[in-house]
Amino acid sequence: xxxxxxxxxxxxxxxxxxxxxxxxxxxxxxxxxxxxxxxxxxxxxxxxxxxxxxxxxxxxxxxxxxxxxxxxxxxxxxxxxxxxxxxxxxxxxxxxxxxxxxxxxxxxxxxxxxxxxxxxxxx
Numbered sequence: 001x002x003x004x005x006x007x008x009x010x011x012x013x014x015x016x017x018x019x020x021x022x023x024x025x026x027x028x029x030x031x032x033x034x035x036x037x038x039x040x041x042x043x044x045x046x047x048x049x050x051x052x053x054x055x056x057x058x059x060x061x062x063x064x065x066x067x068x069x070x071x072x073x074x075x076x077x078x079x080x081x082x083x084x085x086x087x088x089x090x091x092x093x094x095x096x097x098x099x100x101x102x103x104x105x106x107x108x109x110x111x112x113x114x115x116x117x118x119x120x121x122x123x
Contacts, residue, residue, distance in 0.1 A: 022095030
């Protein structure tokens with residue numbers, strides 16, 4: 001059984017950077033991992049993901065290169081580096097995992113989820 005736990009969220013100013021981490025218990029070596037975000041009153045949307053064999057990462061088109069995803073299979077950790085944050089990036093950020101080697105932008109394709117970590121970006 002895989003369990004995921006995000007950390008690193010907080011309140012920042014526009015233009016700041018923030019690093020989120022997702023720690024996994026149970027082996028996720030052969031899981032595709034991804035980040036999603038959910039703004040208040042909005043649906044959960046794909047940020048980006050990376051397969052277990054390093055294929056990717058793939059990102060949502062709207063991020064314009066400001067976000068970077070990496071994973072350390074030895075440490076069972078997924079990282080989301082966010083740069084030049086904007087108020088519209090305010091959301092709860094979730095770590096997700098699925099079996100298989102391809103990322104998917106559909107939240108319903110992921111069977112494992114963390115509890116989420118809140119990122120609040122003020123102008």
